[in-house]
Amino acid sequence: MSGGAVGADLLARTAELINVASVSYHERAIADLIEARLRAGPGLVVDRVGDNVVARTNLGRDRRVLIGGHSDTVAPNGNAVARIDGDVVWGLGAADMKAALAVILELATTVVEPVVDVTWLVYAREEVRVADSGLRELFDARPDLLAADVALLGEPTGGAVEAGCQGVLRAVVTLTGTRAHTARPWMGVNAIHRLGPLLARVDAYQPRTPEIDGCRYRESLQAVAVGGGVAGNVVPDTAEVTLGYRFAPDRDIEVAEAALKEFLVPVMGDGDCFTVTERSPSALPGLGHPVLQGLIGDNRLEVRAKLGWTDVAFFAEQGIPAANYGPGDPTLAHTAQERVDAAAIESYRRTLEHLLTAC
């Protein structure tokens, strides 16, 4: 069997999945298709929860590997219909992440005696707010279905392993003042003016860059929204700024929140408020796990720290080491130029097959 032939076949299967529209919140049709394919797989116990599908082997192996990804896409960019051009398939979700799903469906139904137990996972609503995530729905409703020793999510990483992820803490800082007429501003305290020192301090923030499991993280602190004002002739008595703090996985949420509050002490005073509006935990890279070590070592994969937040954090929260690993250029995801080539898909297929059969 030539790599080219396999690659061509996976291009066609990827194109087929692209052509099943699955914009977030409209994943029923693709979930039906995926469920049907997996139910045809020998030795798989298939569960469906909403538009999420889980298929598990139960071979009594010492180790269980979860391999998954999401079925939804962002809105089309004039690329709703797949197009195969040579050894490249173009179309909405080609990289993010219909190519990975095509490989998952193939391996789930053809590798009948894997050396590890496998949990195949396809879930809905990844491209939207975390509160709506199909993965969160599953962890809430059937956490037993997601039990595993290690997890791999097929987000496009260009074939590298993106390890762990930084957490996100978002907080609204409300500064207070005292209203006055702007003709007599000395009678009041201008809360918008008080943003000056706060923003200067945030801008001067020196990011921590810890190295964990050989991955270099880089934190960030950014003001992402600002607002305030009462009327054109009023010294405003309130102003608020929303800060986003991305923290490396050597910190948990509580430590991150305490550190951010501590950082802001010099620019906050009595009556000011600090209100956390989003808490997304970080995930340690967990690269010490033998399955990840094998995947990386056997295939000489590049390893990168994940600076953004991803669904691997759901697994890390449960103590399951997890990484993003998938075919396709992440910078093309969500663009009209989204595409993936046969070699990348085949490489993804081959490394996973090796993981399932050669341990």
Place this chain on the structure above:
Amino acid sequence: MSGGAVGADLLARTAELINVASVSYHERAIADLIEARLRAGPGLVVDRVGDNVVARTNLGRDRRVLIGGHSDTVAPNGNAVARIDGDVVWGLGAADMKAALAVILELATTVVEPVVDVTWLVYAREEVRVADSGLRELFDARPDLLAADVALLGEPTGGAVEAGCQGVLRAVVTLTGTRAHTARPWMGVNAIHRLGPLLARVDAYQPRTPEIDGCRYRESLQAVAVGGGVAGNVVPDTAEVTLGYRFAPDRDIEVAEAALKEFLVPVMGDGDCFTVTERSPSALPGLGHPVLQGLIGDNRLEVRAKLGWTDVAFFAEQGIPAANYGPGDPTLAHTAQERVDAAAIESYRRTLEHLLTAC
């Protein structure tokens, strides 16, 4: 005729005017009443433009004095109905400025041979945005009706003369940046962070305090609104702040605008914008005018600089010296405690009568 008796009569007349509801944009009834009273005055030529009323003597005097005020009030504060308690009348608009209107109606119809020509003016919509001002409507439609050598507006000043007024320049400063994902903020430029140095500079502004005609002005520069932000995970590429600059009457609008722009040079860069959203001219105190000198000197009135913006600026723009002078405590205007006492109304009446008869 005792001062007490006159005062009591003016209290009743003020109460009568309070009881004609005249919240801004609903001044027709009170304009009808005022027009009818003035048409009954001997020797007056009365013109009506919308809800504005002008009544003029035409005695061929060397000098014409305009005495006026507005007929509207803010919304009631549970005080829509007048109440006389001893020598005090309480109610919506008592000080701002039904008491002054009661005096205007009395003097207009009883002082039949004033030593100066008089233009009595009652106009609508002062308590709202300048664009809707009845005085602006009159200046646009019939500037001839407002020709005068000097003008006195009966805003509550506690019996002091508030001379001239500071101008107002309002401008939106838009700072630009470059969008990026907040996980990689070094790829972008955070426009909200750029507000830090701008707000620090505005906060550190040292106000000019020029003395003009013996009046000490005090400028101010205040941020009155701020806004910005794209999304929780995006380094924002734009942020804006609205600045209000109140400038002393030794500066005109053009000088004020140039000065503000110059002040901001160190904190603005290419791609940033400065957009003026309001230009209200300043008014020189004009206290050198003999009528104002006489009013102040004959009655030993206190003189203060007006730091806020008032309608005297409309007259100053036409080269007519103008001042606010009226009965009642300005700090009680617009409150549920609004009131004015008989002595204050009578003092206003007596000083104006003196001005009209004793020159």
